[in-house]
Structures are given as structure tokens and as C-alpha cells.
Amino acid sequence: MKHILKLKVNGREYEKAVSPRRTLVEFLREDLELTGTKQGCGVGECGTCTVHLDGKPVNSCLMLALEAEGKEITTIEGLQDGAELHPVQKAFIEKGAVQCGFCSPGMILSSKALLEKNPHPSVTEIRSALAGNLCRCTGYQKIIEAVLAAAEDGEGADGGQRRKEKV
Amino acid sequence: MGDYRILNSRAVRVDAADKATGRAVYIDDMKRPGMLYGAILQSPVSHGLIKKLDTSKAEALPGVVCVVTAADAGSTRFGVSPARYDETVFAIDRVRYVGEEIAAVAAVDQETAIKALSLIELEIEPLSLVLDMETAMKQDAPGLFDEYPGNITAEVSQEFGKLDEARAQADRTYSDFLLSKMQDPAFMEPQGCIAEMDSHSNLTLYTSTQSTHYVQRTIAMVLGIPLGKVRVVKPYVGGGFGPKAAASNLELATCVMAIKAGRPVKCTFSREQVFLRSRGRHQFLHDMEIGVKNDGTLVFLDHRAVLDGGAYSSFGIATIYYAGSLLGAPYRLPAMRYHAVRVCTNKPACGAQRGHGGVIARALFESMLDGIAEDLGMDPIEMRLKNVMSTGEETCNALNMSSLGMRECLEAVRDQSGWKEKRNRTGKNRGIGASCGFFVSGAGYPIYRSKTWHSTVTVQLAEVGGSAIVRSGSAEIGQGSDTVLAMIAAEELGIELTDVRVLSGDTDFSVDLGAYSSRQTLMMGHAVKMAAIDARNQVADVLSEVLDIPADRFVFSGGFVELEKGEIDFSKIREEFVREHKGFTDHPEGDRLTFREASRLAFIKKGTIVGTGKYKPPPLGGKFKGAAVGTSPAYGCSAQIAEVDIDTDTGLVTTENVTASHDCGFAINRTQVEGQIQGNFVMGFGEACFEEVKFDETGRTVNSNLAEYKIPTTMDMPEIKPIIVESNEPNGPYGAKEVGEGGIMPTIPAIMNAVYNATGIRFRELPLNPERVRGAIRLKESGRDVTFEKDEYCRRVIKLLSGRKS
Numbered sequence: 001m002k003h004i005l006k007l008k009v010n011g012r013e014y015e016k017a018v019s020p021r022r023t024l025v026e027f028l029r030e031d032l033e034l035t036g037t038k039q040g041c042g043v044g045e046c047g048t049c050t051v052h053l054d055g056k057p058v059n060s061c062l063m064l065a066l067e068a069e070g071k072e073i074t075t076i077e078g079l080q081d082g083a084e085l086h087p088v089q090k091a092f093i094e095k096g097a098v099q100c101g102f103c104s105p106g107m108i109l110s111s112k113a114l115l116e117k118n119p120h121p122s123v124t125e126i127r128s129a130l131a132g133n134l135c136r137c138t139g140y141q142k143i144i145e146a147v148l149a150a151a152e153d154g155e156g157a158d159g160g161q162r163r164k165e166k167v
Numbered sequence: 168m169g170d171y172r173i174l175n176s177r178a179v180r181v182d183a184a185d186k187a188t189g190r191a192v193y194i195d196d197m198k199r200p201g202m203l204y205g206a207i208l209q210s211p212v213s214h215g216l217i218k219k220l221d222t223s224k225a226e227a228l229p230g231v232v233c234v235v236t237a238a239d240a241g242s243t244r245f246g247v248s249p250a251r252y253d254e255t256v257f258a259i260d261r262v263r264y265v266g267e268e269i270a271a272v273a274a275v276d277q278e279t280a281i282k283a284l285s286l287i288e289l290e291i292e293p294l295s296l297v298l299d300m301e302t303a304m305k306q307d308a309p310g311l312f313d314e315y316p317g318n319i320t321a322e323v324s325q326e327f328g329k330l331d332e333a334r335a336q337a338d339r340t341y342s343d344f345l346l347s348k349m350q351d352p353a354f355m356e357p358q359g360c361i362a363e364m365d366s367h368s369n370l371t372l373y374t375s376t377q378s379t380h381y382v383q384r385t386i387a388m389v390l391g392i393p394l395g396k397v398r399v400v401k402p403y404v405g406g407g408f409g410p411k412a413a414a415s416n417l418e419l420a421t422c423v424m425a426i427k428a429g430r431p432v433k434c435t436f437s438r439e440q441v442f443l444r445s446r447g448r449h450q451f452l453h454d455m456e457i458g459v460k461n462d463g464t465l466v467f468l469d470h471r472a473v474l475d476g477g478a479y480s481s482f483g484i485a486t487i488y489y490a491g492s493l494l495g496a497p498y499r500l501p502a503m504r505y506h507a508v509r510v511c512t513n514k515p516a517c518g519a520q521r522g523h524g525g526v527i528a529r530a531l532f533e534s535m536l537d538g539i540a541e542d543l544g545m546d547p548i549e550m551r552l553k554n555v556m557s558t559g560e561e562t563c564n565a566l567n568m569s570s571l572g573m574r575e576c577l578e579a580v581r582d583q584s585g586w587k588e589k590r591n592r593t594g595k596n597r598g599i600g601a602s603c604g605f606f607v608s609g610a611g612y613p614i615y616r617s618k619t620w621h622s623t624v625t626v627q628l629a630e631v632g633g634s635a636i637v638r639s640g641s642a643e644i645g646q647g648s649d650t651v652l653a654m655i656a657a658e659e660l661g662i663e664l665t666d667v668r669v670l671s672g673d674t675d676f677s678v679d680l681g682a683y684s685s686r687q688t689l690m691m692g693h694a695v696k697m698a699a700i701d702a703r704n705q706v707a708d709v710l711s712e713v714l715d716i717p718a719d720r721f722v723f724s725g726g727f728v729e730l731e732k733g734e735i736d737f738s739k740i741r742e743e744f745v746r747e748h749k750g751f752t753d754h755p756e757g758d759r760l761t762f763r764e765a766s767r768l769a770f771i772k773k774g775t776i777v778g779t780g781k782y783k784p785p786p787l788g789g790k791f792k793g794a795a796v797g798t799s800p801a802y803g804c805s806a807q808i809a810e811v812d813i814d815t816d817t818g819l820v821t822t823e824n825v826t827a828s829h830d831c832g833f834a835i836n837r838t839q840v841e842g843q844i845q846g847n848f849v850m851g852f853g854e855a856c857f858e859e860v861k862f863d864e865t866g867r868t869v870n871s872n873l874a875e876y877k878i879p880t881t882m883d884m885p886e887i888k889p890i891i892v893e894s895n896e897p898n899g900p901y902g903a904k905e906v907g908e909g910g911i912m913p914t915i916p917a918i919m920n921a922v923y924n925a926t927g928i929r930f931r932e933l934p935l936n937p938e939r940v941r942g943a944i945r946l947k948e949s950g951r952d953v954t955f956e957k958d959e960y961c962r963r964v965i966k967l968l969s970g971r972k973s
Contacts, residue, residue, distance in 0.1 A: 035196035036189015038405070040355045041438040045873035048355055076189035085188065093183040096838035099846065100645025101186025102355040102405030108187060127881040134873060136353055136406050137645050139845030140884045142838075 010078025047133035050106035099137035205434030213866030266443030328502030337458030356405020359435030378681025385414030401672030442871030489524025492797030533916035565789035572830030572894035600920025604912025609686030611798030632767030659699035661723030685905035702778030818941025832896035851914025
């Protein structure tokens, strides 16, 4: 039997009937067609399904959709402001932090969460914040450089703050 | 090397924005109208005879549209190399590994499809298991296939130069062996595909592949559909690293379901299924004897190897040849002998994985060079420098070094890593090690015997003027080929990168053999260059006719067409352009003729302007058996220096301060070349230090997930200083050659050599995980000989191999 789920995704209110067995990542990808969130393992090991739940990064494959009742979710599709990309997205693009791209949405959301909490992280802090997001292509170095760049121009943290207030 | 506007820059990847915003579409993001969901029944046992397969209950489940088995898929065999076609879409009578495909269900949703699988009645009578090299090679071993007596799927015996004569020239000889473990590609995106048939029986397969071309051929051959009626399309692919280069049972089964159901069917793998299918890195056992002069000059290599191939051949015939042939360089080696077998076992099949076939052979060879240098009292880098080949030389196995920046790579890492100071300073628990690597830049021959072009492409100029579309079957899998091709087209047409659109990965666009053997930049790069020049020349010819100026005087650059000297009176062209764009607000302005006007004029005069390009390598290599494997129009090479820190309490090896150089001939995109160097090292680091697919005594994979099969994370990766060496390859477009795979070749031995430098222990078994490292350190500390668990096993396997020779 389906249950009614009310939540906010990328600033928009949704009310949908979902099966109690549906995971949050399935709900986002299948029911809302927000396919930017990826599923690489389904059991919380790879981090490609990372989304923000009330501002905190979570593995959306480890949550049931119904657990998000009344919560605010941000996915990769909700980061940009109109045509303007989020500073973390810009930094990933410019620094060559994207290769196959399958980890990128989750990686970007984990980075954004870090910068919102810690606007000027050290490399060690970045490594620690991204430890749950696997990438097989880049060797991580250009990803770390991108997070540093997003933090350096100061926009990383502030941009994140502004959006948080807007939602 | 010329002066370029776009090439050799740090241009932003053409697909980066789509990937960073979630817009990029991968296979699992796609849906087709009326689409069904497929699920595959896989063998729960490693070896057995199928006694019962009854699908009637599954078929009766509401929501199930069709169930397919070998009765639907037929018995046509396929594989990678036509000489070793040994697989069928679904198992017929017999299963040979846990995970082998037996049947498939298409249903209205995934849940129903999976539920239906549990209703299929399957009975398998177990057969004796063959789970390792030694068991497979024993005289009374149970056989997996009638056609592979002794469980040998391939055997190679080669001699280059005169080994026995060379042996007499050697002052000293050294022997050692190394055993590795099977490894998984662990790309982030599990495989998946969608098949559909239209009302004219045209089959389209959307799939997460590295080669649309080989998949197209395999589908047509196996399912008996005319080749012209099969189209294979690749959306964005989340990494491949080799195993996605061959057509798969998943792809074929999905086509069979779509045909039977008459509706589109999607079928995707779970992470566990990625592990079960594998086709990743073989387990290798290498045994080598190296002869040298007292001054460190290499004299010969006598090399034996055994590969555990798993249940089917896959790429294995190429793997076994690569494992030998790639040691022909980068050092001058007057004589080389190679004897190897690839055995089949009741485990997932192994195939091609980054650095195909050569990685573990390179690890043992380079770690032995390290030991030889020490024994001779030489610096290991100086000894390597003494032996490296130069541009223009040919190896004893007939590989032509048309460019080889090996010396430059070695000197660069030596000078930029602080090698000399650190080498003197390292001591207990800290070490530094160096290694070289070498790899092909595209396979010299296709997988099937053919005179086919390896890459064809069209560059079409937009009829409205100003932009261009590059269409090809090439495979962007994350390595950045779309960007490289766009940059080449933009350079030749003299337009901006943003004015080039690359459409790739579709067999309707062109023939391209795909993303394997590090071939896209060199081969498709040549073809795109040719096609863009063709299109440009067609525009120049029209301008020449209209303006009465010789065509070769026009220069295309920065979005304009100009003369090197003098001005063009193009007032009539502009007038006409403006006249046909009444109401538009973006008329060309200024005193220069724009490419937009010029290409529009060409369309008005000649119709659609399409440039075509093609490439295939010239005949390469020697005449001996297996000479084709290892041939390439060009070879990349690399050198790496890694530092390690070892926690002697836990045995944990931490890698730090890596300096990595790569000779890519010419860097089309500098950022991407660095990204490949770094990505290669980190993947190799995982393989060196912890990656291992483990099996229980029944042949079941026990760590088929990313928690227990660990790959490097941000916490593990060292900082890597990438150094680009450009040797200007004459056979590559603009001098370019590979970087996608070669960069992994030096990684494992550089780490092994650093670990030796820190501990004084040469490991004969990989990976260098904490358990193994700690165990070896304990033995050494207690004053005992350092031995490894599999030492005796390895010696027995090598003996079994040697026994075959007589």
C-alpha cells in the first residue's frame, strides 16, 4: 500500500503517493525524474547518490523515501541559481575535476556541505569530508583542487549560505 | 610542434558542465515509452550440469511479459577474439561460474521481474570444481571444455633474438617470481542497457559500452540479424577501464527480451552483478630470469607466466600476448623468450583492464631491475637510463619506437622528486622507489581480421553557417575523447570550441573500434583532423571561386577567414548574408570575413558541406605467431617515483609525494593529460596495496561490494605531481599519443621498490595489504627467511608450466 509523502525538493513542495519500500534515491530518480542523483552501489558504499537532507549530506540509497517526510532535500539539479552555476560546480568544471562524471553530483554536494560548515577547509578536512564519495577516474587530486578553489574565492561558503536562506 | 590556438591548452571539457549539473544522461537515466524491466537468472553454483529449467511458473506471474532462455537466444557462440568464441547468451546444459547467465525475465517493473526469477525452477547437478591455476594444470584435472584440453585456453611460446647465445654473454643472472590477485575495474557506473525494435525490425541498443562497433557486430552475429539493422548507441558512460569493451551477455539477453516482448526492455546490473560478471584483471603468476653485464647492461629476459582466466576466454588471448610483448621496451633487450599459458577455472571470466596484460609483468620486471641495480652497486635510475631505448630504435620483438621520451621521463622524475637526497635519507619505515612503464597507443589490428578502417568520422558545417558538428562512433567513457575531438575540429576550422558540437558513440554515425588499447586520441584524432581539413578546404574552394583568390591563401582562425597578406573584398558576401537575415539582430560586423559568412556561402553554392576523415594504421609488426598483439602506430612511456611510509605495527603502506611523468607525444589538452596521469596512479596504488577479488572454497565471490572490495578514497590518495613530456610522435595527430593506460604501468613496481627501500623485503605476492606486509616484517625482525604463503604453490605451478615445454 502506498503512503502520501510530503516534502520539499530543491525548493519545491511535493505531495506523492509512494510505496513504503521505495528508497529516497529511487523516489528522486523514478518518481521526480531527478536523474542527476546517481546510484552506483545501492548500499551506501560509493556516495554517488549523495543529496542534502536539511542541509546535511546523506546517502539517499540508505534512506526510505518516507523517512524524508517534512524534510528539505537538495539534489544536484537544485544547486544552480537560474543560469548561474554554484561556485562549487564552476570550480569542478574549470579545474578538471570531472571525468566520467558519475561521481560528480555526489562529490559536488559533499563539497558544498563542507564549505557551508567550514568556508576555508584544509586539504585534510577536504579529504575527510569527501572520504565517502568514491571516484575511480580522477585520482581525487583535481577534485580537492576544485574544492580549494571554490573556498578560496570566498564564494563557496557564501554562495551556499545565500541559497540556504533562499530556500 | 606548431603554434596552436586551441590545442595544447587547458580547455574546459565539453561535457563537464552537463556532468556537474546532473544533466548528462547515462543509461540508467533513460526511459523509453512502454519500457519493460529485465532481470537475469544467474547460476548459483560454480560448475554443474543443468538438469532442469522450468520457467512456466515465472511466465504465469502477473506482470511478466516474457521469459527467455537458450531456447530463444540460440546456440551461436561469441566472445572477443573469433579464434576463441566460447560463450553463448545463456548457458546451454552446463554452467561454469557463479553468475553465469541462464535465463531472463521481462516484466512491467523491476520488482515483478526479480520476483519471477525466484519462480524459475532450476536444478543443477554439481561437477568437480577447478578454482586455481595448479588444479587446472594438473594432469588429472577435471576439464571445463572439450575444446580446451588440460584447461588451457591459450598457450604462447616465443623467442626473440637468440636467448641461449645471449645467456652466454651475461655476467650475472637473477631469478624471481610474483603472484598477483584477480582485480575488479570498480567503475562507478554499473553496466546497463535498453533494447528496442521498431516496426521495420531495426534493433537499437542503448548501452554502457566502450565499443559500439564490436557490440553491433556481436548482436548481429549471435542473434542472426542483418548488421545493417542493428544500431548501437552509447549514452554517457560512467567509466569502463576495459571490461566494458566487449559485448556482454547482458546486452544480448536484453535484445532477446525486447525482440520477444515486442517492447523496449531495460536491464541493469547491481553492484554485485558487476563483480560476478567481472572481465577485470586476470590473476598472473610471472617467473623471470634476467641476464646482465657487470656494468648493468641488460642481456636477456627469460619469462614464464600463468594466467588464471576464469571460465571464458574474453580478451584473454590478447592478454596473454600483451603480458609478454610489452616487456620488449622501453629497454634495449637483445633477447627475450616467453612461455605462458592461460588456464580456465570456475570463476568469473577475466579480460582487459587498464594496462591490459602488462601490469603485473611490468611489476616483476621493474622490481627485479631495482634489485639488480642494488646488487651491482648502481643507482636504479642510472641503471635504467643506461638501458633505455631512444626514438628510432626497434625492439627485439619488432616494435618500432617512432618516438620515445623515456630518458626525458626518467630524468624529469629524478630531478623533480628530490630523488638523490631522499634516496640517501630514507631508512626504517620510509622508502622511495622508481619505475618505468610502456604501453601501446592503439592496437595495430582490429579484434577480428579485417581491412576495416579503425576510425571514420564526418565533420558537417552547419548550413546556417558558423558552427560544426563532429559525428562518429567513438566512445567517450570519461577519458575525455569528445573534448579532444572537439578541440581538433575547432583548431582546423579556425572556430571556437563552443562552436563545435561532438555527437559520438553511435554506430549510425561512423565506424570506430571504440575506447580500448588507448586508441581514441591517436586514431580518431587523425580522422577528425582529416575531416575538418576537408570541410575547411571545401569552404576555401568556394571562396576561391567567388573571390578569385587561390584557395590555399585563405587562413581560418579565431572565427574568421583572412589572407596571410592582403585584404579580401568581401562586401558582396556580407551584403547577401545580411539581406537573407533581415530581422536578425546578430549580423556579422567589422572588417573581417567571418567563418559564419564563409561557411554559409559554401552551403549556398554547394549544398551541405561535409568533410570526411578516416584512419587505419599501416601494416605493423613482425611475421611470427602473435606478432599482431603489442603492435601499435606509437608507444607511450612513463616514469614514476613514489615514497612510502610503513606502519610496522599494522603493516599499512601509505604512499606519499608521487612524481609521475608521461610521454604523451603532444598534450592535446594539458588538464586532461594530468588527470589521466593522476587517475592511473591512484588506480594502480589500489591494485598494489589492497585490491583483491576473493573467493570461497565453492568459487563464490565473497567481497562483491565496494565496502569489502576496497578502492582508494580521498583518505588514501597521495599527492601526485604530474609531468607532461612531449616527444612529438610522427605517427600521431599533431604528435599526440596515449596517456590513458600507460600511466598505470610504473605504479605497482614504483610502490614495491619503495617498500623494499623501506623494509628490505621483496614481496613475491600482491597486494601489499597490511596483513601481508606486517607478516613479512615480523619474519624479518625475528631473523627468519621472509617467505610468503603462496611461495611453494607458485613453484609448483611454474614447474607444471615448465613440464609442458618438454
